[in-house]
Amino acid sequence: MSLGAQWELHERFSFVQENVEPDLLLLDMRARPELRALWTALEARALLVTAALDAAGEDIARQLRAGSLSPARFREQWEGLGFTESAGRASTAADDWLEGLLRISRITTGQSRPPFGQVNMASRAHRISDFLSVTSPGQRDTVYDLGCGNGKFAITVAASCSARVKGVEYGQTYVESARRNGERFALPNLEFIHADVRDVDMSDGTSFYLYFPFWGEVAHAVARTLGDFARARDITVYAQGPRLDYGEHFLEQVSQGALCLAPERLDFTDVMVLRSAAFA
Incomplete structure (x- = not known):
């Protein structure tokens, strides 16, 4: 079996x-x-x-x-x-x-949600595959999984490419689980950070993955930070989730000229792929 x-x-x-x-x-x-x-x-x-x-x-x-x-x-x-x-x-x-490999259930409960945070849901494999195809991360890249939960995306990507992968998670129970899981595979390019995403130095990031981890003020602050990065260097943002009170903050960075939005794709209508406008 x-x-x-x-x-x-x-x-x-x-x-x-x-x-x-x-x-x-x-x-x-x-x-x-x-x-x-x-x-x-x-x-x-x-x-x-x-x-x-x-x-x-x-x-x-x-x-x-x-x-x-x-x-x-x-x-x-x-x-x-x-x-x-x-x-x-x-x-x-x-x-x-x-x-099965990671022993991660699709929906994980038992962790209190912080303000503007979401219930942890593991990323679907199709989305992880699409992210890898869209960004083609290599040895010189650093991928950030913002709101990484218990680590399905971060561990899978770290095991599937040579890029440095950093998962950021506010929930202590989730990040402890992710770290234990990551230690089983001893991946040298994987790191989990227990922190509020707004307090993390992500200036080395080249690709950013978000599976609707937060909304409201947090989403606004993160989108603004990524917009600042985009004005200075070439980055890719892969954001999955609703446009209302989440996607709208990234689209604001598009309207301000920091990011440009790739055309919508039939199989991924809930995904926004955004790149630095100055380097597009």
Whole structure:
């Protein structure tokens, strides 16, 4: 069974186990004793799937640590699985593989949202692939993932190219999880920064990725900072999210002549690709 298929099963088992009330389960078992054997079998199967998932993930992590799995080959491995939506599930084979490797669920809760912050949602594999194609980051580049959450985008990009990748995250629980994940792969070009994005020196950045991490005042401040960078050097901003109270701040930098907006693309209508107007 593939790593992605193991992750799908793991998620299904986890959903059942996390949504069962122990007291109610005991009552059901007393009323129907045969349920105890079924529940025991489910728990045993879940443990087997988790062990297989751990082993498959560790094998890939070992290859990355040893340098035997190159960035190009790693990228080919997850992109080659495809981005077709699974029937009945908001996922793709590429997403299942990446999330199984990183042990990252699509939506992560348990962290209080800061003012103007959003619930953490892992980037879709199709968007990560598109970002890599649009920006073609290389050894001289520094990619910033602003509002990186638990690190799916940052880790995937760092393992898929030679650019320096820096994830910035305000939520302590998220950034600790991202760091633990990153340490498994020992990627020398990966760093996670626990800070308010407005307090971070991003002057070395050449590409900036944002998956609707914040809105309002924070989005306005970040767009203004990126506009200042764009006036001084060639940068690319890949911003995914709504135009209202988020995208409008980047479009303001377009109207002011700092950034220029690339034409909208059919498959990525929720994405704005912006580049330094002076260098376009």
